[in-house]
Amino acid sequence: MVTLAKDTLTKDDVADKMQEIFSQHAGERQELIPILQETQQQFRYLPAAAMKEISHFLRVPESTVYGVSTFYAQFKLTPLGRRIIRVCRGTACHVRGAGKVLAELEKQLGIKAGETTEDLEYTLETVACIGACALAPTMTIDNETHGKMTVKKVAEVLGDRSKVQ
Amino acid sequence: MTEAKSSSSGQRTVFVCQGTGCVSSKSIEITEALAKAVADEGLSNIKIDFTGCHGFCEQGPIAIVEPDDIFYAHVTVNDVPEIVTSHLRDGKPVERLFYKDPVTGEAIPNHRDIKFYSMQQRIILRNCGRINPERIEDYIATGGYESLKKCLKEMKPEEVIDVIKSSGLRGRGGAGFPTGQKWEFLRNARGEPKYMICNADEGDPGAFMDRSTMEGDPHTVIEGMTIAAYATGCSEGYIYIRAEYPLAVKRVRLALKQAEQKGFTGDRILGTDFSFNIHVKEGAGAFVCGEETALMASIEGKRGMPRARPPFPATSGLWGKPSNINNVKSLATVPVIIAKGADWYAATGTEKSNGTCVFALTGKIANSGLIEVPMGIKLSKIIFEIGGGIPGGKKFKAVQTGGPSGGCLPEDYLDQSVDYESLTAAGSMMGSGGMVVMDEETCMVDVARYFLSFTQAESCGKCVPCRIGTKQMLDILERICAGEGQPEDIDLLQRLGEQIKKGSLCQLGQTAPNPVLTTLRYFKDEYIAHIEEKRCPAAVCTKLITYYILPDKCQGCGICLRACPAQCIAGDKRMVHVIDQEKCVKCGTCLDVCPERFGAVVKVSGETIDVPAEPVPVKEKPKAAAA
Numbered sequence: 001m002v003t004l005a006k007d008t009l010t011k012d013d014v015a016d017k018m019q020e021i022f023s024q025h026a027g028e029r030q031e032l033i034p035i036l037q038e039t040q041q042q043f044r045y046l047p048a049a050a051m052k053e054i055s056h057f058l059r060v061p062e063s064t065v066y067g068v069s070t071f072y073a074q075f076k077l078t079p080l081g082r083r084i085i086r087v088c089r090g091t092a093c094h095v096r097g098a099g100k101v102l103a104e105l106e107k108q109l110g111i112k113a114g115e116t117t118e119d120l121e122y123t124l125e126t127v128a129c130i131g132a133c134a135l136a137p138t139m140t141i142d143n144e145t146h147g148k149m150t151v152k153k154v155a156e157v158l159g160d161r162s163k164v165q
Numbered sequence: 166m167t168e169a170k171s172s173s174s175g176q177r178t179v180f181v182c183q184g185t186g187c188v189s190s191k192s193i194e195i196t197e198a199l200a201k202a203v204a205d206e207g208l209s210n211i212k213i214d215f216t217g218c219h220g221f222c223e224q225g226p227i228a229i230v231e232p233d234d235i236f237y238a239h240v241t242v243n244d245v246p247e248i249v250t251s252h253l254r255d256g257k258p259v260e261r262l263f264y265k266d267p268v269t270g271e272a273i274p275n276h277r278d279i280k281f282y283s284m285q286q287r288i289i290l291r292n293c294g295r296i297n298p299e300r301i302e303d304y305i306a307t308g309g310y311e312s313l314k315k316c317l318k319e320m321k322p323e324e325v326i327d328v329i330k331s332s333g334l335r336g337r338g339g340a341g342f343p344t345g346q347k348w349e350f351l352r353n354a355r356g357e358p359k360y361m362i363c364n365a366d367e368g369d370p371g372a373f374m375d376r377s378t379m380e381g382d383p384h385t386v387i388e389g390m391t392i393a394a395y396a397t398g399c400s401e402g403y404i405y406i407r408a409e410y411p412l413a414v415k416r417v418r419l420a421l422k423q424a425e426q427k428g429f430t431g432d433r434i435l436g437t438d439f440s441f442n443i444h445v446k447e448g449a450g451a452f453v454c455g456e457e458t459a460l461m462a463s464i465e466g467k468r469g470m471p472r473a474r475p476p477f478p479a480t481s482g483l484w485g486k487p488s489n490i491n492n493v494k495s496l497a498t499v500p501v502i503i504a505k506g507a508d509w510y511a512a513t514g515t516e517k518s519n520g521t522c523v524f525a526l527t528g529k530i531a532n533s534g535l536i537e538v539p540m541g542i543k544l545s546k547i548i549f550e551i552g553g554g555i556p557g558g559k560k561f562k563a564v565q566t567g568g569p570s571g572g573c574l575p576e577d578y579l580d581q582s583v584d585y586e587s588l589t590a591a592g593s594m595m596g597s598g599g600m601v602v603m604d605e606e607t608c609m610v611d612v613a614r615y616f617l618s619f620t621q622a623e624s625c626g627k628c629v630p631c632r633i634g635t636k637q638m639l640d641i642l643e644r645i646c647a648g649e650g651q652p653e654d655i656d657l658l659q660r661l662g663e664q665i666k667k668g669s670l671c672q673l674g675q676t677a678p679n680p681v682l683t684t685l686r687y688f689k690d691e692y693i694a695h696i697e698e699k700r701c702p703a704a705v706c707t708k709l710i711t712y713y714i715l716p717d718k719c720q721g722c723g724i725c726l727r728a729c730p731a732q733c734i735a736g737d738k739r740m741v742h743v744i745d746q747e748k749c750v751k752c753g754t755c756l757d758v759c760p761e762r763f764g765a766v767v768k769v770s771g772e773t774i775d776v777p778a779e780p781v782p783v784k785e786k787p788k789a790a791a792a
Contacts, residue, residue: 032466033449037408071468071625073450074408090370091565091601092527094615103752107730128452128619129370130409132186133525133599134222134533143411145189151754 007078009047017042018053027057032068036075045076073128081116081123085109086140090129093137097150101137102126104154176210177253181240182227182294184218184380185373185412191242192226198242199228202249211253217381217416219294220535221281224264229276229294236276237262267531267553284551286513287537288521289337289497290374293381298416301423304384310429312503316392317437325396326352329499332507333519338364338455338492339567339596340672341518341585344499347489350479351397354487361399361441362483362490363390364460365406365413368452369568370619371599374523375493377535379406379413382497383420387443389496391430392503394441397489402443405460408450418445452569452623455597456671457490459625470625471671492597494523514540518584528565528601531556538583545579548602559604562703563688567596569616569623570676572683573609592683594676608705609688610695614642616680620673631674634665638681646706650696659685700771707751713774714755716741718765721783725755725766740780 021038025031032054039050046069055062069075087093087102106112109122116123132138135147139157146157181187181196192215200213219227224238228248235258237248244262251257263272264279273279287293296303304310316325330345351359363386367375379386390402406414421443425431432440446464453459454469461483463469482488498520502510511519518540524547527533531553538547544564548554555561563573566583572593574581581587585595603612621635638661641654662678662685669675685692694700701709714725714734721739731750736742742765744755759766767774 028466030464030466033463034447037447037449068466068468071451072448075449088370089619091568091599091615092371092533094370095528095601095603095607095612100752127409128368128623129372130185132189132222133371133373133527134535135186135189135225136527136533138189145185147186147189151752151757 007045007047009043009049011049011052014043014047014050014053018050018057022053022057025057027059029058029060032058032060032065033072036065036069040075044080045078048077079116079120081120083121083141084123084125086125086127086130087113088128088130088132088136088138088140089126090133090136092133093129096136098137100151101139101149101154104151105139105158108154108158175256176212177233178212178214178231179248179253180229180231180294181213181215182217182219182225183215184222184225184294184377185410186218186222187225187227188412190226192240194242195226195228195240195245198245199249202245203253206249206254208249208253214297216294216296217298218377218535220290220377220537221279221532222535223531223533227294230258233258234275234277236264236274236279238264267556281532281534281536281551281553284546285537286521286539288501288510288513289378289494289523290381290535290537291501292385293377293535296382298381298383299419301384301420301427304382308504309384309500310388310424310427312500313388313392313395313429314435315503316395317435317439322352322396322398325392325503328507329396329502330507332502332510333514334495334498334502334510335518335585336492337494337498337522337598339570339594339598341595344491344495347479347491348393348397350477351399351487351489354479356480356487358401358486359397359399360483360486360488361390361394361397361402362457362460362464362488363402363404363493363496364455364457364490365404365410365417365493366448366455366460367407367410367493367597368455368623369570369597369599371527371565371568371601372525372597374525374535374598376407376410376413378493378497378523379410379417383413383417384424385497385500386417386493387420387424387430389499390443390491391434391441392499393489393491393496395434395439399489400441402441403446403464403483404443405446405448405454405464408447414445414447421445451625452619453625453671453673456673459671460490461488468625470627471673473670494598515582515584517586522583522595522598524566524598524600526552526600526602529555529559529604529607530602540584541582543579544574544581544583547583547600548579552602555602555604559606561602562605562607563603563609563612565593565601565603565612565680566599567594567676567679568599569619570594570672570679571596571599572679573603573612573687574683575687592679592686594679606703606705608646608701608703609684609691610642610645610701611703611705613681613684614639614646617642617677620677624673624677628669628671628674630665630668631670631677634661634668635674635677637661638665638678642681645692645695646701647708648695648699648706650692652696654696655685655689655692694771698771702770704768704770706770710751710768710770711746711773712744712749712751712753712755713767713769713776714742714744715765715767715774716776716781717784718763719783720763720765722760722763724758724760728754728758730754736780739783741777741783743777743780 733748
């Protein structure tokens with residue numbers, strides 16, 4: 001069984017990077033979401049230690065930072081894999097068989113949607129719609145879109161990536 | 166583009182589409198390969214350029230050669246040498262890359278002759294696929310920013326509002342509130358500063374027109390927004406874009422920088438006293454943020470939860486200041502109305518719904534893509550003429566409009582006029598313009614379950630009827646799809662749906678039951694089949710379907726046996742294969758891989774087929790019978 005990766009970064013691990021991010025901001029409440037986005041870009045998730053720093057910087061309660069972080073689907077509280085696979089569950093993809101593509105990915109990676117493989121290589125997610133409906137069913141690996149997916153193409157797409165690395 | 170057209174010396178420009186769809190099928194590499202091949206060939210009169218989305222994503226990657234108006238579909242890097250030598254050097258277009266009409270199979274060389282395009286009327290998407298979205302000069306060459314100049318130099322803000330009011334422009338985000346009236350509220354509101362917000366948080370699954378507009382023609386959004394700010398007296402603006410649209414974010418940011426350099430936004434625009442600064446905010450993945458009060462909360466850095474209205478944003482919006490929120494498409498229309506006049510715009514469409522509407526036509530349809538059509542067009546015209554009908558000879562079942570808030574309309578409504586009022590009367594809505602076509606292989610109960618699982622997951626949790634009610638409805642639907650539905654479920658769904666509509670604060674909750682209520686209204690027989698006969702008529706719901714290998718058709722080739730992920734197929738060479746129904750996971754792999762000439766695997770619901778319990782030898786067929 002695959003276990004989810006854990007949040008292990010400490011205050012010392014994040015302090016320098018957070019200062020760097022804060023230096024680009026004025027410390028206003030409205031900057032919370034952009035700061036969280038930049039933090040996640042830096043660490044590939046939101047370490048608890050970083051969220052505490054953000055709370056100090058913006059002078060808002062930790063609960064507020066946590067509340068916003070858990071409200072938006074984009075934010076993750078545990079480390080993400082090096083490659084993020086997003087399977088579109090939009091309407092057009094749904095009627096054209098996105099479910100089968102997702103099931104095949106879950107099978108091949110050995111994880112369920114929302115989980116990360118143990119070796120931190122892949123995170124599998126579903127996304128409401130990536131707006132490439134004409135290419136349904138679609139999935140993305142990082143910023144690369146793969147359209148007109150089939151169960152057969154899953155292995156192709158995954159295989160492709162492992163060769164690149 | 167204009168220089169290519171006016172030239173007679175064999176000047177040609179190849180426009181390669183670089184919208185998200187085509188980029189995902191390697192159009193950037195194609196552009197580079199074309200540029201290199203043209204340079205290698207020494208063709209100095211050929212220009213290689215790129216545009217935003219052409220809308221016909223199904224045929225991507227797309228390249229159009231101007232001024233010949235030759236449309237190439239499904240271009241690959243391997244096709245580049247032939248395009249360059251045959252067409253660009255020798256003047257002979259490459260026929261095999263022409264678009265083929267899905268109905269007649271005829272190859273159509275010219276862009277303007279393709280039905281998908283010829284029946285459209287493009288106002289909002291006028292420049293998409295026609296200009297390079299990363300060059301402000303291209304936008305200016307089409308008359309861009311002239312409307313802004315006209316407003317600032319010749320018109321009073323009130324006059325601008327009057328023009329928009331008399332054009333009849335209504336909010337393209339879905340609700341259809343008159344835009345001019347909204348602007349007037351803000352103009353008359355007291356408080357400083359005032360904020361102009363562009364809602365580009367296109368979250369409806371099945372809709373991608375806002376993204377394509379921003380990717381293909383970002384300047385029209387900026388121009389429209391700046392005109393709106395001038396008319397209403399705003400000094401600050403926000404464009405709220407989904408983070409899931411990285412290319413749109415990039416192009417809008419670039420366009421903003423260019424517009425500022427040219428003095429079209431920013432301080433003292435075009436040398437006047439009017440200043441307007443636009444900021445880009447990226448959403449963080451919450452569907453509810455498309456709702457205006459939730460969107461404003463999100464800009465403020467809070468959880469995107471809607472609040473009660475009134476007060477309306479015009480009196481108390483962003484940070485409690487007067488604000489206005491318009492959809493990308495509404496703002497993109499504004500410069501055209503200013504340039505061509507209110508009467509020109511009002512001449513298109515129906516009595517109450519003026520102008521055009523953009524739909525993302527997807528699902529079981531031959532020509533998927535983005536279309537812009539006059540309001541009042543019939544659904545059948547969109548689906549069967551522009552859309553080219555249902556592929557694979559399948560039968561039309563329903564069309565879903567309005568995204569998760571909309572409804573599914575059956576065949577009887579194909580003659581329905583498409584406008585705000587008619588769609589609402591039919592139980593659906595215009596919404597943001599998703600249009601998903603469904604054929605006989607789509608299960609309507611499954612579709613309702615799908616939409617509800619979406620809205621249920623996206624419910625922000627503020628209102629109990631939405632948060633808990635949608636969960637209850639979803640549980641019932643899942644039960645029905647699993648063949649465990651109870652006869653009273655139908656009434657219960659109906660009652661719950663009506664209560665959620667009444668008891669929720671925002672549009673998300675008020676419309677969440679729509680897909681269920683419309684499928685109950687138009688496809689009740691499918692619900693009854695699931696509940697009473699434990700049968701899924703479209704053979705979609707996995708718990709209700711069975712796969713069989715027909716003994717008289719199976720040739721014992723073993724392909725399905727090897728492909729089966731559950732290893733539940735027994736058989737041997739020249740033996741009829743048999744599925745162990747206990748172990749079968751109903752993935753359908755066997756059906757997919759069984760060679761077409763055998764067609765031995767079938768999927769059924771609500772019936773049993775007599776097959777042997779163990780593999781038996783394949784019956785030899787007399788050779789003559791086959792011929």
